[in-house]
Amino acid sequence: MESLAAHEAEQKYFDYAAALPEKTDVVAKFKENTVKGSQFKKPLLEFSGACAGCGETPYAKLITQLFGDRMYIANATGCSSIWGNSSPSPPYTVNEKGQGPAWSNSLFEDAAEFGYGMLLAQNAIRGGLKEKIEDIVANGQNADVKAAAQEWLDTYNTDSERAAKALAELEKAFDMPYMGTDRCDDATRKYLRDNIDKAKLGDPSGFTECIQANYAD
Numbered sequence: 001m002e003s004l005a006a007h008e009a010e011q012k013y014f015d016y017a018a019a020l021p022e023k024t025d026v027v028a029k030f031k032e033n034t035v036k037g038s039q040f041k042k043p044l045l046e047f048s049g050a051c052a053g054c055g056e057t058p059y060a061k062l063i064t065q066l067f068g069d070r071m072y073i074a075n076a077t078g079c080s081s082i083w084g085n086s087s088p089s090p091p092y093t094v095n096e097k098g099q100g101p102a103w104s105n106s107l108f109e110d111a112a113e114f115g116y117g118m119l120l121a122q123n124a125i126r127g128g129l130k131e132k133i134e135d136i137v138a139n140g141q142n143a144d145v146k147a148a149a150q151e152w153l154d155t156y157n158t159d160s161e162r163a164a165k166a167l168a169e170l171e172k173a174f175d176m177p178y179m180g181t182d183r184c185d186d187a188t189r190k191y192l193r194d195n196i197d198k199a200k201l202g203d204p205s206g207f208t209e210c211i212q213a214n215y216a217d
């Protein structure tokens with residue numbers, strides 16, 4: 001084994017390769033939800049400490065290529081919790097937007113309940129944002145903003161591209177009389193600001209989320 005210092009000069013090659021952009025035209029051509037297309041996407045799992053030839057890590061890598069930018073992991077205890085968070089060098093990483101899997105582990109064989117709690121918490125956070133947006137649709141005064149709010153409500157759970165455009169339009173909400181300082185307190189304005197910013201960052205709340213389930217009677 002050689003010392004780290006002996007290879008420091010090669011760091012620039014890694015930095016160059018890591019900075020290469022994703023080939024979006026190739027991903028678009030092969031569709032990210034196909035086996036082949038998914039493999040052109042950047043994995044958000046790299047350099048794990050699993051045994052060489054481990055059959056578990058390829059599946060974990062694949063799922064990060066499909067959902068990693070908005071993924072929560074409630075890791076059961078076992079091999080994957082060891083190679084999955086071998087501090088200080090966990091193998092999970094982020095994309096160019098800084099979005100990647102959020103990881104946690106509960107020791108006591110309760111990963112299902114633990115993960116369900118994470119899902120409920122995220123549903124509650126997203127539900128709070130959804131209520132504010134619904135309020136704008138119901139009580140807003142700017143037709144463009146109301147249309148953008150409705151567009152976001154219609155797409156945030158199903159079409160990330162359209163939802164992102166709608167969020168950009170929602171910036172106009174802060175110019176509405178409805179959100180003015182005479183009709184809306186600072187805390188509410190800050191709440192909306194924070195939630196729009198969070199939504200822009202992808203608000204990774206789980207790929208199995210169903211807002212209808214969360215709001216069912």
Ligand code: SF4
Binds near residue numbers: 050056
């Ligand atoms: S599952 Fe665990 S023991 Fe088996 S190869 Fe992977 S890391 Fe090694």
